[in-house]
Amino acid sequence: DDSNFHVAFVAAAANLRARNYKIPEADFHRVKMIAGKIIPAIATTTAMVTGLMSAELLKLVTLQSRRVEDFKNAFVNLALPLWVVSEPLPPLRFKSKEYDPIVMGPMRAKPEGFTSWDKVEVRIGDATVKELMAHLEKEYNVEVSIVSQGSLCLYNAYSPAHKKKLASKVSQLWEEVKKQKLPPGRTYLVLEVSASDADDGVEVQLPAIR
Known part of the structure; x- marks a missing residue:
């Protein structure tokens, strides 16, 4: 029954999710066919x-007017029956450590106690790698050695071949490494950086760069 817009809603919601995760989208009739075959x-x-x-x-x-305690996670098994309702856990906070087993030395969080939901907002336009690094050094007193996005390495200071990339636009490097154009209307990238303190060389952990 197309008049109740149930399938239209499912198609719209599914295609938005597919677009978000870069999964092939489906038209209305294909969504209706798939939904009709669900057990x-x-x-x-x-x-x-x-x-x-x-x-x-x-x-x-x-x-x-809500507090975080008002929201609930529910774990239910009708076969038992089991009903468990709990408050959402707070996000993990990144804190400085005297010894980090991954870097095998001290690790400094900047800012202290940030979470995976936090982002470093960089508003300097379509910057080059050098401009991005200079901005982060000015704002956070860090020396950036690696700029990446997920599994894509855009810049690595330890590789002599990457020195010429300092003058390249970050967006241009992303398109070259990813081998695709930025989506229409996209005005930002979410990046990760490896960095150290500019004063004492201690490894620094920063939130994602946006």
């Missing part, structure tokens, strides 16, 4: 999950 779930389970999710969505509508 029906037990009605009680579907109703329960829908109800729990609807309650959390209603909390988002009134977010201004």
